[in-house]
Amino acid sequence: xxxxxxxxxxxxxxxxxxxxxxxxxxxxxxxxxxxxxxxxxxxxxxxxxxxxxxxxxxxxxxxxxxxxxxxxxxxxxxxxxxxxxxxxxxxxxxxxxxxxxxxxxxxxxxxxxxxxxxxxxxxxxxxxxxxxxxxxxxxxxxxxxxxxxxxxxxxxxxxxxxxxxxxxxxxxxxxxxxxxxxxxxxxxxxxxxxxxxxxxxxxxxxxxxxxxxxxxxxxxxxxxxxxxxxxxxxxxxxxxxxxxxxxxxxxxxxxxxxxxxxxxxxxxxxxxxxxxxxxxxxxxxxxxxxxxxxxxxxxxxxxxxxxxxxxxxxxxxxxxxxxxxxxxxxxxxxx
Amino acid sequence: xxxxxxxxxxxxxxxxxxxxxxxxxxxxxxxxxxxxxxxxxxxxxxxxxxxxxxxxxxxxxxxxxxxxxxxxxxxxxxxxxxxxxxxxxxxxxxxxxxxxxxxxxxxxxxxxxxxxxxxxxxxxxxxxxxxxxxxxxxxxxxxxxxxxxxxxxxxxxxxxxxxxxxxxxxxxxxxxxxxxxxxxxxxxxxxxxxxxxxxxxxxxxxxxxxxxxxxxxxxxxxxxxxxxxxxxxxxxxxxxxxxxxxxxxxxxxxxxxxxxxxxxxxxxxxxxxxxxxxxxxxx
Numbered sequence: 001x002x003x004x005x006x007x008x009x010x011x012x013x014x015x016x017x018x019x020x021x022x023x024x025x026x027x028x029x030x031x032x033x034x035x036x037x038x039x040x041x042x043x044x045x046x047x048x049x050x051x052x053x054x055x056x057x058x059x060x061x062x063x064x065x066x067x068x069x070x071x072x073x074x075x076x077x078x079x080x081x082x083x084x085x086x087x088x089x090x091x092x093x094x095x096x097x098x099x100x101x102x103x104x105x106x107x108x109x110x111x112x113x114x115x116x117x118x119x120x121x122x123x124x125x126x127x128x129x130x131x132x133x134x135x136x137x138x139x140x141x142x143x144x145x146x147x148x149x150x151x152x153x154x155x156x157x158x159x160x161x162x163x164x165x166x167x168x169x170x171x172x173x174x175x176x177x178x179x180x181x182x183x184x185x186x187x188x189x190x191x192x193x194x195x196x197x198x199x200x201x202x203x204x205x206x207x208x209x210x211x212x213x214x215x216x217x218x219x220x221x222x223x224x225x226x227x228x229x230x231x232x233x234x235x236x237x238x239x240x241x242x243x244x245x246x247x248x249x250x251x252x253x254x255x256x257x258x259x260x261x262x263x264x265x266x267x268x269x270x271x272x273x274x275x276x277x278x279x280x281x282x283x284x285x286x287x288x289x290x291x292x293x294x295x296x297x298x299x300x301x302x303x304x305x306x307x308x309x310x311x312x313x314x315x316x317x318x319x320x321x322x323x324x325x326x327x328x329x330x331x332x333x334x335x
Numbered sequence: 336x337x338x339x340x341x342x343x344x345x346x347x348x349x350x351x352x353x354x355x356x357x358x359x360x361x362x363x364x365x366x367x368x369x370x371x372x373x374x375x376x377x378x379x380x381x382x383x384x385x386x387x388x389x390x391x392x393x394x395x396x397x398x399x400x401x402x403x404x405x406x407x408x409x410x411x412x413x414x415x416x417x418x419x420x421x422x423x424x425x426x427x428x429x430x431x432x433x434x435x436x437x438x439x440x441x442x443x444x445x446x447x448x449x450x451x452x453x454x455x456x457x458x459x460x461x462x463x464x465x466x467x468x469x470x471x472x473x474x475x476x477x478x479x480x481x482x483x484x485x486x487x488x489x490x491x492x493x494x495x496x497x498x499x500x501x502x503x504x505x506x507x508x509x510x511x512x513x514x515x516x517x518x519x520x521x522x523x524x525x526x527x528x529x530x531x532x533x534x535x536x537x538x539x540x541x542x543x544x545x546x547x548x549x550x551x552x553x554x555x556x557x558x559x560x561x562x563x564x565x566x567x568x569x570x571x572x573x574x575x576x577x578x579x580x581x582x583x584x585x586x587x588x589x590x591x592x593x594x595x596x597x598x599x600x601x602x603x604x605x606x607x608x609x610x611x612x613x614x615x616x617x618x
Contacts, residue, residue, distance in 0.1 A: 051516050071520045078520040084513035088535045088615055097531075098521035142517070149521055 002027035002185045003048060003153060008057030010043055017043040019209040021057070025187055025202075030179045032200035033189045036232070040209040041189045045155050048187065050074045062152050077146030077184075081158040083138040085130035091141050092117070092126040098149035116144040119178070136167040143175075147182065156188035160195070172199055193233045197221065205229050222315075230320045237288035239311055243320045246277070249289035250312040251299060261308040262287075266301060280309055382597065388590035400591035408568045409576040410592070412487065414599055416572075417552030420491040424548045425541055428499025435500070436507045451501070454494050459557030462493055467561045482564030487572060490559035491552040498551065499544030506540040507533075535615050542611035546604045553596055 003025040010018040017040045025031050033041040046052040048059060050071035058067045066074050086094050093100075095116055099109045117123045120140040122133075130138055139159060146154060159175070160168040176199050179186055190196050196203050197217045205212040205220065205228075212232075213225040224230035227243065236243045240262065252258055264282030271277075276296040280287045287309055291299075301307070359367065389397055400406065435448060454462065466489060468474075471481045480486045510533065518528045556574040563570040573592055580589035 049520055051520065071516070072522050072524060074520070076520055078517060080513045080517060082511075082513060084511060084517040086514055086518070086532060087511075097518065097523075101522045101527060145517070145521070 002062055003187070004058075004060035005044070005048070006058045006060075008044070008047060008054045008059065010040075010047060010052065010054050016209050018047070018054070021206075021209070021211055023204055023211060023214060025185070025204075027062075027185050028183050029201040030176070030186045030188070030199060032196035032203045033187060033206055034193060034196040034200075034203050034232070035191065035206035035212075037191055039207045041191075041206045042157055044206065045157050045187060045189050048153070049076050049078045049155050051078070075149070075152045077149065077151035077154045079139070079142045079146050079154070079156040079159050081161045083130070083135070083142045083162075085138055085142065087130055090127050090129060091122060091133070094130065094141055095144045095148050097145060102149070112148065116148055119147075119181075120144040134167075135163045136171055139163065139171065143178075147184070151184065153185040153187065156186065158189050158191070161190075168195075175199060197233070205232065207232070224320055227320055235288070235290075238285065239287050239309065240285075241321060242311060244311050244315075246288040246290040248312050248315045249287060250310050251278070251280075251289055251291065251301070252308045252310070253299075254306045254308055256308060258308070258310065261310040263306065263308050266303055266305050266307060269301070269303060280307060282309065385590050385593045385597065388586060389594040391590075392587045396587060397591045397594075400585075400588040401595055403588075405567050405571070406573075406576055406588070406592055409571045409573045410595060410599075412484065412570070413553055413573040413596075416484070416487050416491055417549050420488065420495055420552050421545050421549045423492065424495055424499045425545050428496070428544055428548075429503055429537065429541060431500045432503035432507055436504055451497050454496050459494060459555070460561075462558040463490065463561040466490055466493060466558060471562060481562055482566060482570060484563075484570055486562040486564070487559050487570055490562060491555055494555055494558050495548040495551050498548040499541060502540045502544035502547070503537055506537055510536055538611050538614045542607045546607045549603050549607075550600050553600055 005021060005023045005025075008018055008021045009016070019040075021040070021044060033044060035041045043052060047054050048061070048066075050066065050069060054067070058065065060066060061074060061076070071078075086097065089097070092113055095113045096109050099112060104112075113126075114123070117126055120143055122137060122140055122144065125133060125137060125141075130141065133141065139162075143156075143159075156175075160171050163171065172195055175188075188199075197220075200217060202214065202216055203220050204214050207228055213220060213229045215223075220229060221233055224233060230236055230243050235246050237246050237249065238244075239249060252261055254263065262282045264280040264285075264287065266278055267281045267286070268279035269276065271293075274293055276291045276293060278289045278291065278296075278301065280289060289309065299307075392400075401410075431451070435444070435451075438444075457465075466486070467481070469476065470478050470486065470489065472479055480489065515528050515532055518532045519525075523531065554574060555572070556578075559572060560575060563572070565571050565575045573596055577589045577592050580586075580592065
């Protein structure tokens with residue numbers, strides 16, 4: 001295990017950011033810390049980097065007890081949401097910074113920086129100032145700067161959070177491919193479940209200063225440990241007393257005899273591209289279901305059609321019993 | 336990705352059609368006109384008048400006025416002391432700004448914040464009186480620096496204290512703390528972070544404060560006139576020298592000294608700007 005966090009607690013005044021958190025982050029993988037804002041995931045990342053001191057607990061990086069090491073001696077690369085560029089230095093000097101600090105020979109710095117700039121596709125921008133780059137380019141520069149010192153672990157704090165949706169998606173793909181090339185143990189913080197599911201080998205879900213679940217994207221999506229993880233990882237709807245993903249709701253003709261189905265009336269149909277979102281009102285529950293266009297056409301569904309719905313039999317495992325509380329909105333899409 | 340360089344729009348100078356045929360709009364023309372008129376009335380015309388008066392008696396008269404032993408001593412003292420004081424201010428002002436912005440709140444921080452501005456707010460002659468009663472012959476501290484050059488130095492220090500503090504403080508408050516954290520996690524010690532990341536960002540502000548501080552020092556009169564004793568060849572500064580020239584009906588002589596000060600101040604401001612640019616570029 002590359003990073004070992006043991007019983008870490010961190011308070012800011014009265015606010016408990018991390019409450020006795022323990023987690024092992026595997027070597028060479030891309031791990032996401034996923035959770036809502038204010039849940040403690042950035043604090044955990046900053047504690048790993050030494051930018052924040054834990055009130056109690058221990059941090060080990062590659063077998064080395066780093067609990068009391070200053071950030072300078074942890075050999076981690078850190079990438080910030082807002083780039084943290086050295087504004088007065090050119091792109092080249094930004095990337096070279098860590099190597100210059102280490103007093104490497106000039107020629108070595110030069111060739112290593114050239115390699116890194118090529119890796120992040122910024123060769124032709126080497127002599128620009130950060131202010132002359134776009135957000136995505138600045139973040140790639142920050143990444144090259146962090147990689148320059150050959151860190152044991154690479155930590156990224158909401159690295160794509162400040163970018164617009166399209167660039168974010170591009171960089172996400174690019175980070176995944178970069179990681180497959182460089183293989184440095186990487187931990188990134190995100191509140192975007194799609195980003196985590198798409199990029200990460202392993203996801204740690206953090207909420208309210210506690211770890212809710214640790215697992216691969218598949219495990220988390222298919223077998224959420226609880227209500228919170230289920231809701232956080234994607235849209236959910238409630239059917240009877242079970243939470244279920246809208247695409248796992250099966251719609252059947254009104255005259256069938258399948259067991260465990262509820263009768264209801266279609267009260268809303270929305271088409272979003274290839275996907276059709278349907279709301280079915282049964283008793284006083286509003287159930288959301290999503291179908292592909294072809295499924296929708298095959299069923300001849302229209303507003304006010306009476307149908308029967310049930311949880312698709314093959315995915316019973318992926319549902320969670322509703323904890324408590326009043327009925328939630330039909331679809332809780334977390335973005 | 337674009338490879339076009341970013342060329343900031345240069346403002347058009349004057350009403351002449353700029354490259355590309357762009358003319359000033361009525362509003363911006365009016366604005367420029369008012370600004371120029373204001374600037375001319377308050378700065379350009381008086382400065383020109385000083386230079387013209389200085390040149391009135393011809394080059395020989397100007398040169399003899401400036402090289403007069405007593406005048407030359409006054410100029411040396413004033414410029415030298417202003418220079419020293421500015422150096423002290425660069426260090427102390429930055430330190431005080433740092434304490435105000437970065438340090439944990441401490442008892443009296445708010446009070447300090449307000450007190451910094453007192454040298455601004457106080458009439459300089461009152462400052463002079465304060466300094467005289469504190470460091471004069473009847474000093475309650477037992478420190479008597481009356482009639483010495485130290486008095487000039489102290490008076491300069493007192494009145495120029497706020498400049499660097501007040502120019503650096505807002506810039507320091509706005510600095511990107513994450514850039515410092517990034518540098519630290521790349522292995523930079525606190526000193527290196529300060530020298531290579533923080534200082535280059537502060538330098539323009541420090542330079543601006545230094546230029547103000549120097550200019551204010553050179554022009555100081557009220558705060559030192561009581562304590563320094565105005566001894567010719569020893570503690571007499573240029574502003575006092577100019578006044579005594581005028582009192583002796585030597586207007587050209589006064590103007591000559593003033594013109595020299597003008598040139599020195601201008602040179603210093605340019606020098607500060609050059610140094611500042613170099614520091615920022617070197618990083």
